[in-house]
Amino acid sequence: MAVLNDEQQMLKDMAAEWVRDRMPITALRSLYDHGGGGRSDAIGYDPECWAEMAAMGWTGIIVPEAHGGSDFGYQSLGLILEELGRTLAASPLLSSALGAVTALRLGGDAVQQERWLPGLADGSAIGTIAFEEGAHFAPERIATSATLSGDQWIVNGRKHPVQDGMAANIFIASARTSGQPGDRDGLTLFVIDADAAGLTRDPLDQIDARRPAALTLKDVTIASDRVLGEVGKGADLIDAIVDRAAVGMAAEMLGASAQAFDTTMDYLKTRVQFGAIIGSFQALQHRAADLFGELQLTQSAVEDALIAIDDDAADISALASLAKATAGETLHRISAQMVQLHGGIGMTHEHDAGLYLKRARVAEQCYGSTAWHRDRWARLNGY
Amino acid sequence: MVESEASEDRDFRLEARAWLKANFPASLTNVPGLLFQGDRHAAEANADYQLWRARMTDKGWGVPTWEPRYGGAGLSATQAKIIGEELTAIGGFNPIRSYGTMMLGPTLLEYGDEAQKLEHLPWIASHERRWCQGFSEPGAGSDLASLQMRCTDMGDHWLVSGQKIWTSGADQADWCFALVRTDTSRKQGGISFLLIDMQSEGIEARPIVLISGSTHFCEVFFNDVKVPKGNLVGQVNHGWSIAKRLLQFERNSLSEVKADITPLAPMAHDYLGTDALGRIDSPDLRARMVRNGMRHAAYMATVRRFAQEAKNGGPSHGVSTLKNLWSGIIQERGELLIELMGANGLGWSGDAYAEAEREATRAWLHSKAFSIYGGSYEVQNNITAKHTLGLPG
Numbered sequence: 145m146a147v148l149n150d151e152q153q154m155l156k157d158m159a160a161e162w163v164r165d166r167m168p169i170t171a172l173r174s175l176y177d178h179g180g181g182g183r184s185d186a187i188g189y190d191p192e193c194w195a196e197m198a199a200m201g202w203t204g205i206i207v208p209e210a211h212g213g214s215d216f217g218y219q220s221l222g223l224i225l226e227e228l229g230r231t232l233a234a235s236p237l238l239s240s241a242l243g244a245v246t247a248l249r250l251g252g253d254a255v256q257q258e259r260w261l262p263g264l265a266d267g268s269a270i271g272t273i274a275f276e277e278g279a280h281f282a283p284e285r286i287a288t289s290a291t292l293s294g295d296q297w298i299v300n301g302r303k304h305p306v307q308d309g310m311a312a313n314i315f316i317a318s319a320r321t322s323g324q325p326g327d328r329d330g331l332t333l334f335v336i337d338a339d340a341a342g343l344t345r346d347p348l349d350q351i352d353a354r355r356p357a358a359l360t361l362k363d364v365t366i367a368s369d370r371v372l373g374e375v376g377k378g379a380d381l382i383d384a385i386v387d388r389a390a391v392g393m394a395a396e397m398l399g400a401s402a403q404a405f406d407t408t409m410d411y412l413k414t415r416v417q418f419g420a421i422i423g424s425f426q427a428l429q430h431r432a433a434d435l436f437g438e439l440q441l442t443q444s445a446v447e448d449a450l451i452a453i454d455d456d457a458a459d460i461s462a463l464a465s466l467a468k469a470t471a472g473e474t475l476h477r478i479s480a481q482m483v484q485l486h487g488g489i490g491m492t493h494e495h496d497a498g499l500y501l502k503r504a505r506v507a508e509q510c511y512g513s514t515a516w517h518r519d520r521w522a523r524l525n526g527y
Numbered sequence: 528m529v530e531s532e533a534s535e536d537r538d539f540r541l542e543a544r545a546w547l548k549a550n551f552p553a554s555l556t557n558v559p560g561l562l563f564q565g566d567r568h569a570a571e572a573n574a575d576y577q578l579w580r581a582r583m584t585d586k587g588w589g590v591p592t593w594e595p596r597y598g599g600a601g602l603s604a605t606q607a608k609i610i611g612e613e614l615t616a617i618g619g620f621n622p623i624r625s626y627g628t629m630m631l632g633p634t635l636l637e638y639g640d641e642a643q644k645l646e647h648l649p650w651i652a653s654h655e656r657r658w659c660q661g662f663s664e665p666g667a668g669s670d671l672a673s674l675q676m677r678c679t680d681m682g683d684h685w686l687v688s689g690q691k692i693w694t695s696g697a698d699q700a701d702w703c704f705a706l707v708r709t710d711t712s713r714k715q716g717g718i719s720f721l722l723i724d725m726q727s728e729g730i731e732a733r734p735i736v737l738i739s740g741s742t743h744f745c746e747v748f749f750n751d752v753k754v755p756k757g758n759l760v761g762q763v764n765h766g767w768s769i770a771k772r773l774l775q776f777e778r779n780s781l782s783e784v785k786a787d788i789t790p791l792a793p794m795a796h797d798y799l800g801t802d803a804l805g806r807i808d809s810p811d812l813r814a815r816m817v818r819n820g821m822r823h824a825a826y827m828a829t830v831r832r833f834a835q836e837a838k839n840g841g842p843s844h845g846v847s848t849l850k851n852l853w854s855g856i857i858q859e860r861g862e863l864l865i866e867l868m869g870a871n872g873l874g875w876s877g878d879a880y881a882e883a884e885r886e887a888t889r890a891w892l893h894s895k896a897f898s899i900y901g902g903s904y905e906v907q908n909n910i911t912a913k914h915t916l917g918l919p920g
């Protein structure tokens with residue numbers, strides 16, 4: 145682990161303890177319907193836990209002090225997300241305290257920041273980014289349109305999946321103010337209220353029980369002071385937000401990988417077959433040693449990316465893709481091995497292995513899949 | 528298809544083709560047979576399936592190589608293969624295929640006495656008696672021989688007590704072939720092979736929910752269950768060699784490929800788009816799909832080569848190798864399929880996901896079992912290392 149300062153170490157310890165206490169894996173399990181899928185009455189997060197997170201200041205970690213936050217930086221937020229990832233804790237922290245806050249920090253003017261950041265910082269508002277419109281993450285390939293009518297924008301289209309979209313009251317949504325799907329030119333970001341007239345949302349029943357939303361925007365009227373950044377020039381801003389959101393997700397995936405690994409190691413140390421603890425079989429020892437190596441790569445890649453963001457380094461995009469793709473590969477393997485090494489019990493819904501496997505595949509796709517980030521890393525590095 | 532086919536085989540092929548064409552219900556074309564194999568209720572509810580089952584039963588073609596008195600058609604292995612090929616060619620499936628035909632039947636043919644064969648084989652051949660496999664126990668998985676379920680000789684019957692787990696289809700099964708302990712002083716040498724009527728008093732099967740949401744397997748409790756003396760197959764305490772033989776049949780059937788898997792390429796073009804050169808528009812995913820497709824092609828060639836070699840008296844111990852290759856290729860394919868579907872491959876229920884998408888997701892989850900049951904990946908590799916490669920251990 146990178147050397148943490150005292151504040152960061154304290155934060156990490158506190159987060160670990162709180163998560164163990166308040167959001168153990170059973171909290172996620174309670175969002176599941178019998179046999180899988182999300183419970184239809186579940187809203188995807190626990191308001192009480194959210195209030196506690198806010199009270200601990202987690203929602204304002206990257207919000208500037210002037211707007212009610214602590215400005216501790218992405219590294220600190222990453223530590224918390226990692227701990228939440230360990231128990232697959234379902235909360236809008238990544239979407240709101242990282243995604244939406246980042247969008248406002250990077251794209252908002254002073255008035256917009258003062259308007260929305262304090263609410264996001266104290267947890268009274270929940271935000272999320274709504275960039276996607278289909279099966280595959282492709283922020284440029286969007287069709288949602290925004291047309292100017294007088295001094296207002298009229299937005300039409302569908303955004304899905306939107307992470308924590310059922311919990312959010314503010315969406316940072318992308319729309320096309322000109323050009324064709326696929327063009328980088330013509331993308332614009334808008335801050336849209338969840339209760340805006342013409343906006344409807346439906347939950348998607350996903351394997352990880354998180355229930356993201358599908359938004360439908362029908363002639364939604366948006367005032368021009370709700371445009372983030374420059375009209376038609378949102379592509380770079382979107383990239384920068386995606387970089388940071390992907391790194392946040394990678395931090396969560398690091399935690400999930402580490403816990404899936406630890407739980408599996410515990411099993412290898414207790415399960416007896418052939419008169420021996422199965423962890424004494426060399427084939428399994430080597431598997432464990434290999435996975436341990438993968439975990440090391442992931443931890444370094446995630447930490448480097450978080451530090452780069454805090455330092456506003458020049459190579460954030462490449463490091464973000466490295467972190468997300470490495471975390472994706474590691475979690476993919478560890479979650480599958482978690483099932484495999486538990487044998488029959490790993491195949492049951494009652495066991496946690498399946499929960500890690502399901503969350504893993506969702507996380508792998510979120511904010512750019514492993515393949516997407518590999519391709520981007522390749523392009524950025526001249527392959 | 529095969530130019531060099533002997534003329535009597537050629538004649539049989541034409542006969543089989545004509546009969547299948549006339550008798551296979553069109554409504555079942557390309558329906559996965561596993562649907563009915565695994566689900567009694569689905570089977571009972573489908574009239575065309577029942578018709579198809581009855582026709583194949585009369586013809587004896589569900590188990591073509593078995594003697595007619597056991598419900599088969601007394602055909603040669605080559606003829607059986609021809610039926611399978613012709614069935615595949617019309618998008619059909621064998622409605623009789625079951626644990627009974629794949630595992631217990633061949634085992635009884637080798638080890639059962641005549642009374643046992645006559646009592647059970649015809650019901651297997653008509654798929655009117657569903658079987659489950661009561662081998663694994665909580666403490667005995669890979670190390671199957673450490674099983675504990677007690678079977679005591681009570682003079683005029685056996686008394687069985689203990690627990691089985693991961694028993695596929697136990698809640699729907701009529702009968703169970705089980706491994707039981709008849710001697711506690713020896714490990715392998717204290718195991719017997721017993722046929723148990725699931726209607727017997729004292730049996731309770733509790734379904735366990737799988738990660739795919741299905742309740743495919745159960746834990747089964749046996750509480751002082753009385754079993755007739757004649758239900759023990761082979762000799763007392765000789766069950767382990769019977770079990771090993773049965774596991775060979777099981778592994779064989781698991782790595783047996785009935786039909787080619789559908790290629791991923793067309794779906795990938797749909798979901799990912801096509802680039803200017805006509806390639807799937809995701810270089811990374813494309814490369815991995817290509818690798819999977821090529822491994823599958825080479826796997827199919829290997830299956831054919833092994834079969835040829837076995838016919839010529841060549842090596843026959845490839846079953847463990849084949850099972851690991853097959854499960855690996857299929858598991859990877861399942862991963863690639865949901866990955867190419869992107870967010871649409873992550874759904875559990877609801878109209879936002881097409882039925883084919885939801886099925887792909889469940890199938891991907893279920894495929895994780897392929898490297899666990901029938902002898903895990905690790906256990907198969909141990910067998911290959913020891914028996915095929917002669918490595919010490």
Ligand SMILES: Cc1cc2nc3c(=O)[nH]c(=O)nc-3n(C[C@H](O)[C@H](O)[C@H](O)COP(=O)(O)OP(=O)(O)OC[C@H]3O[C@@H](n4cnc5c(N)ncnc54)[C@H](O)[C@@H]3O)c2cc1C
Pocket residue numbers: 415417418422425427428484485486487488489491659660661662663664665667668669670692693694695696743744896899900901902903904905906909
């Ligand atoms: C979907 C499904 C259906 C099933 N259906 C049936 C059924 O109908 N009837 C039935 O009897 N059983 C059934 N099984 C049980 C199956 O046979 C067992 O799960 C399997 O034998 C593994 O045993 P276990 O679960 O106890 O795992 P364990 O044996 O405890 O294995 C745990 C892990 O340790 C590894 N391991 C164990 N020994 C070694 C070794 N020597 N070297 C290296 N690694 C090792 C295993 O490979 C595995 O990864 C089913 C299982 C599944 C998943």
